[in-house]
Amino acid sequence: MRGFKMQCKVEILRVLRNPYYVFWSLFMPIVFYIVFTKIFNTDLENPKMWQAHILMSMTAFSVMGSAIMTLGIRLVEERKQGWSMFMRIVPISDQAYYFAKMIGQTMIHIFSILVIFTAGALINSIQLTTVEWLLCGLWILFGSFPFLAIGALVGTMKRVDTAAGVSNMVYFVFAILGGMWMPIELFPDILQTIGKVLPSFHFGSGAWQIVRGGGPDLTNFLVIGGYLIVFMLLSSYIRRKQEVAV
Amino acid sequence: MEPVINVQNVSKQFKNKTAVDEVSFSIQKGEVVAILGPNGAGKTTTMLMMLGLLKPTQGRVQLLNKHPQETDVREKIGVMLQEVSVIDALSVREVLELFRSYYPNPLSIQELVELTRFTNDELKKRANKLSGGQQRRLGFALAMAGNPEVLFFDEPTVGLDVTSRKVFWNTVEKLKNQGKTIIFTTHYLQEADDIAERVILFHHGKIIGDGKPNDIKAALTKQSVSFTAKETFSFDHLHSLPGVTDVYEKDGRVYLITKDIDLVLSRLFSLEIKLENIEIERGRLEDAFEQLTESREGA
Numbered sequence: 114m115r116g117f118k119m120q121c122k123v124e125i126l127r128v129l130r131n132p133y134y135v136f137w138s139l140f141m142p143i144v145f146y147i148v149f150t151k152i153f154n155t156d157l158e159n160p161k162m163w164q165a166h167i168l169m170s171m172t173a174f175s176v177m178g179s180a181i182m183t184l185g186i187r188l189v190e191e192r193k194q195g196w197s198m199f200m201r202i203v204p205i206s207d208q209a210y211y212f213a214k215m216i217g218q219t220m221i222h223i224f225s226i227l228v229i230f231t232a233g234a235l236i237n238s239i240q241l242t243t244v245e246w247l248l249c250g251l252w253i254l255f256g257s258f259p260f261l262a263i264g265a266l267v268g269t270m271k272r273v274d275t276a277a278g279v280s281n282m283v284y285f286v287f288a289i290l291g292g293m294w295m296p297i298e299l300f301p302d303i304l305q306t307i308g309k310v311l312p313s314f315h316f317g318s319g320a321w322q323i324v325r326g327g328g329p330d331l332t333n334f335l336v337i338g339g340y341l342i343v344f345m346l347l348s349s350y351i352r353r354k355q356e357v358a359v
Numbered sequence: 360m361e362p363v364i365n366v367q368n369v370s371k372q373f374k375n376k377t378a379v380d381e382v383s384f385s386i387q388k389g390e391v392v393a394i395l396g397p398n399g400a401g402k403t404t405t406m407l408m409m410l411g412l413l414k415p416t417q418g419r420v421q422l423l424n425k426h427p428q429e430t431d432v433r434e435k436i437g438v439m440l441q442e443v444s445v446i447d448a449l450s451v452r453e454v455l456e457l458f459r460s461y462y463p464n465p466l467s468i469q470e471l472v473e474l475t476r477f478t479n480d481e482l483k484k485r486a487n488k489l490s491g492g493q494q495r496r497l498g499f500a501l502a503m504a505g506n507p508e509v510l511f512f513d514e515p516t517v518g519l520d521v522t523s524r525k526v527f528w529n530t531v532e533k534l535k536n537q538g539k540t541i542i543f544t545t546h547y548l549q550e551a552d553d554i555a556e557r558v559i560l561f562h563h564g565k566i567i568g569d570g571k572p573n574d575i576k577a578a579l580t581k582q583s584v585s586f587t588a589k590e591t592f593s594f595d596h597l598h599s600l601p602g603v604t605d606v607y608e609k610d611g612r613v614y615l616i617t618k619d620i621d622l623v624l625s626r627l628f629s630l631e632i633k634l635e636n637i638e639i640e641r642g643r644l645e646d647a648f649e650q651l652t653e654s655r656e657g658a
Contacts, residue, residue, distance in 0.1 A: 119460035
């Protein structure tokens with residue numbers, strides 16, 4: 114148990130010390146947020162709503178990125194460097210090790226949410242009720258799980274370059290088609306149809322509905338949950354197959 | 360006494376290559392064993408199988424009477440592998456603390472620092488920014504973190520300079536005196552000879568010798584008796600002497616190759632040939648080792 118706690122702590126430290134995390138998951142989402150709300154803010158009917166909407170998009174964008182990229186690429190690196198093999202001779206189980214990584218990553222997500230929410234609220238003095246802030250945070254935290262599972266799937270790849278390439282691509286396709294950079298309604302029909310089956314759209318939707326006084330609907334829950342299960346099964350299946358191959 | 364390690368008829372096949380071929384041995388508590396052999400002899404593969412990191416294609420490995428991957432086995436072993444780069448973004452001290460946290464009865468940071476002589480500055484350094492020698496010391500510290508009963512070192516001194524090598528083996532000597540069981544692989548004959556009480560000699564995936572260093576040396580080394588003769592005589596007499604494995608003439612000297620010098624000498628005198636300038640040569644161990652591995656390579 115001491116080992117597990119320590120492992121969680123260490124994973125958090127490692128992410129916080131990673132300059133890519135600080136740049137891509139904290140700095141860039143805030144920059145995008147400023148660009149979207151301070152520069153492209155002409156003739157909007159309800160600028161306050163738009164600001165809150167974009168803040169949720171950017172927070173989701175940040176969390177999605179660190180879930181897919183930080184976790185996935187790190188897993189591949191650890192295997193490449195012989196580290197994961199080494200972990201099999203110390204008395205911490207594989208499950209505990211991966212679970213600690215997930216917990217650490219989730220703590221990092223909480224931290225990202227707090228930082229970006231605070232920045233957004235200060236920059237545009239967004240007025241949401243405490244309950245709304247809380248629900249948005251919780252939803253984004255919950256919605257990050259399928260992306261962690263995607264990160265774990267990326268983590269089964271053999272080469273760091275492939276993992277980095279694939280996760281970057283998935284990340285940006287998810288972000289754009291999921292409507293995190295601009296509302297999906299502005300897309301041509303075909304792209305809207307694609308966007309609506311992506312987990313990123315439902316991830317954003319939940320939060321967008323909360324800032325409009327509503328809440329995530331059943332479809333959001335089902336899609337997020339569905340993707341979580343599929344990617345979890347897939348990554349654990351592949352990992353098991355890789356172990357047998359040894 | 361129960362063996363700490365039991366390897367029974369173990370083979371490992373990689374695609375079409377047999378890396379380890381029907382190997383059996385057991386190691387008792389407190390033994391210090393060198394697994395010696397040239398590169399590619401199957402030493403590392405065997406060690407990885409002892410640790411349960413590779414699955415034997417055939418045969419069975421038991422470590423502390425259990426499957427090597429059982430958690431309570433892992434709590435009692437310490438391992439230094441080749442080519443493990445250390446976890447990134449953590450300082451040496453943090454990595455040590457992390458590893459200590461995995462074990463029920465770890466050594467204190469103090470003790471680990473004493474064992475590995477890390478300075479305060481080194482402890483603050485990021486572990487992945489250490490020099491090669493420092494990384495080895497960290498690897499050793501990680502192996503010791505859980506105060507293990509059984510230690511595995513895979514080619515521990517490769518890439519170390521002479522001084523660090525000496526320091527490392529001195530420390531191992533101390534661990535030996537504490538009654539730890541120590542298994543290490545090496546392709547340096549001298550190391551095996553100096554440190555180990557027992558040498559298991561590997562070649563082409565097979566064990567070709569297992570015993571005290573002196574016995575292994577005797578088996579490896581070609582000893583010879585040579586002389587010049589004052590009269591002509593038939594070599595057949597020499598060939599038929601007990602213990603003689605080869606006879607030849609070189610530069611006017613006759614050489615008898617044997618494993619038992621004493622026996623050959625006494626019989627040689629009883630032949631009553633007139634001999635001069637008798638010389639005994641024990642042979643250089645390094646040469647013999649090289650020769651052995653080369654000749655088998657060719658076969």
